[in-house]
Amino acid sequence: MSDSKRPKSRLVADRRYPSASAQKPKPQPKPKAAARKPARKQPARGKKRNPLVAFFLGIFTWTFRLVWRLFVRVSVVVALIVALAVGYIYTTLPNLSDLLDGRARGSVTMLDRNGQIFAWRGDQFGGVVTAQSVSPHLRNAVVATEDKRFYSHFGLSPRGIASAIRINLSEGRGPLSGHGGSTITQQTAKLLCLGVIYDPDEWDSEADYVADCRRGSLVRKGKEALFALAMEVKFSKDEILSIYLNRAYMGGGAYGAEAAAQRYFSKHAAELNPAESAMLAGLLTAPTSLAPTSDLERSQDRAATVLRLMNEQGYLNAEDTAYYQQHPATLSEAADTRRGGYFADWVMVSGPDFFTRNTTEDVVIRTTLDPRIQTAAEDAMTEIFSTKVKEGSKAQAAIVVMSADGAVRAMLGGRQVKASGVFNRATQAKRQTGSAFKPFVYATALELGYSPLDTVVDEPYCLNIPGSGQWCPKNYSNEYKGRVTLTEALEDSLNIPAVKVSESVGRDLVHKVAYDFGIRSELADSPALALGSSEASLLEMTGAYAGILNGGSSVTPYGLVDLRLKGETEPLMGTGGGIGERVINESAARKLVWMMEKVVSQGTGRRAQLPGWQVAGKTGTSTEARDAWFIGFTADYVAGVWMGYDDNTPLKGVTGGGLPAEIWHETIARVHATDTPKPLPMVAPEPPRPESVSQPAPQPQRKKRDTFLDQLMRDILGGGRN
Template identity: 35%
Template sequence: MSKRGERLTNKNKRGSRRAASERAKSGSGGGSSSGKKRLSRSGKSKKEGEPGEPSFLWKWTKRITLWGGAAALLGAIFLAFAVGFAARSIPSFYQLKASQTGQTILVRARDGTEIVEIGPSFGNWLEYDEIPENMRNAMIAVEDKRFESHYGIDPIRLTGALVEGVTGARSRLGGTSTISQQLARNLFLSSNRTFDRKAREAVLAMALEWRFSKEQILELYLNKVYFGGGAYGVDSASRKFFSHPGTELSVAEASIIAGLVKAPSRYSPTADTQAAVDRAQVVLRLMREQGYITSEQASVDVDTVELKQQSGQNSVRYFTDWALPQLDILLPETNAPLEVWTTLDVGMQRAATAAIDSNTPDGSQGALVSLDRDGAILALVGGTDYVETNFNRATNAMRQPGSSWKLFVFLAALEAGYTPDDRVVDTPVTIDGWSPRNSNGRNVGETDLRTAFAYSINTVAAQLGNEVGFGTVASMARRFGVTSPISTFPSMVLGSSEVRLIEMTRAFAAVSAKGTAVEPYGIVRVQTADGEVIYEHESARETQLVPDYVAAGITDLLQAAVQTGTGRAAQIGRPVAGKTGTTSSNKDGWFVGFSSGITTGVWMGRDDARAVPGLQGGRAPAQAFSAYMRYAVKDRAVEEFDVELNLPEWRLEPDEEALFGDPDDYYFIDEQGNLIEPGRRDPSSPDFDIEGERPPPVAEPPPAVSEDFLEEAIGAPVSGDGPRNEPRAPPAPPPRPPPDGERVDDDFLDAL
């Protein structure tokens, strides 16, 4: 037997003796059931009930738990140190109470003129006990219902938001800030939505909770939170909106003020009364659900709240409301006083305000945006009265553009190969069950593209949109700066997708710039009180949106619309190009156009989208455009539009070939593929007779030998015209044709 076999035999014997010994021990313990055995994975027998080796999943679960616990412990320690350090760095309650929230911002026009100084408006500081209980409860109910129980951040609210974000129920993580977090942001941070800022906000909120009591935090918050219109604190807001101190706020008034924090501009009672009322009803419902008020108190009619009557204010605030929030993005975090130099022209702003006021139909609103050739905003009017309503219709309102949208339809058609002179047919058309009709109810039949655009023929626009593709039209609008959602249903060619006035004005400005992208901007530079420049506008890289010939073609069409079409009321005594727009039932009226490098868009209509009798783009909006532009361009040179269509070579395909000069002067290839020299064309060919003229007959070839030789050879005279016994000299050989590519000169042709 081999040594290996002996080792295995000895091993088996030892195993048998060990097993017998174990059985003996087991037997001595009584109970046969306890002596049952089972094999482990290693082959060793184990008593039943004895634990086996841990599984792979159990090992990693244990490791993850241990490491996760260690990481959580370290994170908690780090967070505690961070919160403790922040708490020690936070100023005292009395220092925070004395500090001013917000910045003083001096806004200047493009010429340096001071146009407005914007800063915080503070009322009297109200102690915690002086703030009406309903005001405190309303703010807690709508902003942070677990304010009394959390430690700066609300884990339940945060977890719910994270779950919604993971499951897709919420597009972004928002609405999770507690009152403590909002106070930390207002006191120490900016409003930038970055992870770093949110993390610092959470740490500072917990530090505030560590440092101050709940009553102190709520007192600071209600005296420093921004309620819109420059008002900080409940006392300032109460005086601004209701003409009385904050100590006298009713339940209904408190619900209105508490509802402002989410969006001061949107829910301001001076901007949109109905929106403010609807938001207040939400606050009252939450207060009732959380037990702060009874059902009878929750049913209070907030419509009966008397608002403070305010006098009119310069419309420049529409511009500053649009431009100044951009400072949060353009500048680093700073609370220092600032001077902001803008693109606004004071004279043009006055002219724009007057044009809107004098031309807007009664009961309607009007808006105007005017851009310089580089995108600088020269004037911006968002409504007829800023104090009555500070809702900015120039930059925020979404309205249907009507036929002004045809700009993108015809741009797509021109890029696809059409020209302004191409023939189109105005005829009834149905596309996917949609049958557009013209405003006059008639069809003119065959016309050209220029006329169809000038007179805003709907059926032609529908056919063009269907031909180039509605997605192509939408892509063209995107290319020209429209960021609003765009429908691709057939009716979109007539302007059924809602857009903002500033977007349409930007698109027309790009056409004025010969197809180059234009980005609207309002801030030129920002400097501190001591003159340090901390921001300066830089021109964007030039981007060509469409070829030059497409820009020239659409400018031709836009000019025709003002010269002879629907936009004749927009004429100002110099070249103007533009387009009208009117929606169904005259709910919206538009005119957008340009002249001498200035592009201006005008919109008119009602905020509730009700019809306005007689409101058409070619009337009041075009008249307001004309009134403003006469002032805006008065100091600018008259500029003629470039409407010459310099089509690329690939677009220049001749309809037929043409010959120049005598056809016999050209080489050609016959049907057999033979090269035929000039003057050797077949007289019997039907192509030989050109314009009724035949070339002179070709001379016969000379004889091979002389007549004397022939007479001697045949023994008889040979008839001929030349002298006898005198051989003719052979003619000179014809000149050789020039090499390919060289010019055929006259001497060569004469020799033939």
């Protein structure tokens, strides 16, 4: 039977190895779907988008894209401009060494008569330091206080700026007024005045230049930011910090960390402990008001805050922080005395401006100051005002001590014995001299040949003054003593005899003698001249008395001995003071000293007596007791004391023979504490013949003018006139 119609059976091999065509295709893994944006959702059929919404949406999208493109383009342009500006400033920045000493003027260092430094003035620069050479405590204190992100930012701190703006706005100020958020780099840029160098020809004063450098306008802030960025490119962080540590003003005339460390602690900046470092770092915010020489307690309080910041930022552990807050830094003993006070201020004014107040060089001035005598005057002032002046009194006093040649050894211009830069009552105050002027009246009479033992009548006395009418002087006690010697009239400070003598010898001659002795203030041209109605400074009066002590020659008070540039040995100038021309003859001067000794030994100046020492002097009390004076001398020193109120309020119960004489006594007692007493250069007058007690001995060498004055003197001495 044929099987052609039957299906063919598969071979065994075919079943074992099926053909490719017969093999069942294996399912292939589906390829990953390519990431694509989700298809826009088609609006449902039958619903169309609101044409108004579509319109505004399209405008917003177009505007956003335009603004974005503009922003990107503007940002690129601004970045390019900033880069060019930073690059230009970079090329103008000097080398590091040229930026460390940035003072516009120099310093003045003053030495006392022993060659020791006692005062600094001007801009003091102690020497170059680096961020690595100073004490690490100082470096950490500055960073913790001024810019805690200093080592991580690029010169600007957006976070700091934003924080400063927030604080300013919260305190009711403008965004750029008050806190500035400046980094140390920006502060350094400001100290460099953005590269502008001080030119005296361009600026009215250095103060104007500094004020311009400190301006806080928006444009100025922008320039400051560019300058800071350029500095970050050119210098390392430590180099920028080094510039800052050398240029920053730290009060007391000290510029830079080294000068401040020497000024306040008498040590190098590398030796500062945490408390001292915190105090210096705290000065950076307000160097003048926070300076320890101005207000030590306030400076210590600020330092305690700095120590806390150092602890919070990991620079100081809690134990050390607590210790140094409880044991704050204090001024060293040497630093406390190196303010110079009134004396240093006076030397700065008395010297040439171009070498003192306006110096551009570092200058060294050798002076006449004796620190031992200065301390004696300060202690005496403190002693009297703390024990014998009513608490709360606003009365003031001044002291000047000098040698007979006019060399000033000590000066106090007020009760605040350590003050500097304040009103100096010893040199600047012009006050009525009262009876302290009378020695010049008697000096004139003695120069004309009269004797201390000649007599004058103390009695009611009047003068007719043209344009003013009758003037009748009175004695302080309102009593009259009749006939007295010139010596008695001086020792009891009698007013009527002084006026009579002045008018008899010639008011013009009295004026000339006082002027030649150094009283250059304007003197009154009236009979009241003899009673000290004119004004003079304490320095003038003390200098005039020095002329009496030295034998009758004028002196110009001086404090500057010589001046030289720092590092030089040859002085550029010497003293401008000392003994001048003779005013009265030596014999007259010695007799006047004898008369003035009686004032202290048995007259109105008894409280100035110094056991074992001969003392001469004169008291003085002005009208209504507005001023009280005592000026006196031993064989070695002349000292003048003035006391009164700045507003001319009358003193209560005080005369020249009272508290001023006691201040004088306390001062000179301390000055001569270890000295051997010396006699005064005085000569006692020869006793007059009985028949010529009221007349001076003839002086044939005198001129015709003297003969006329002699006759007038005889008339007055013989009984006076009304």
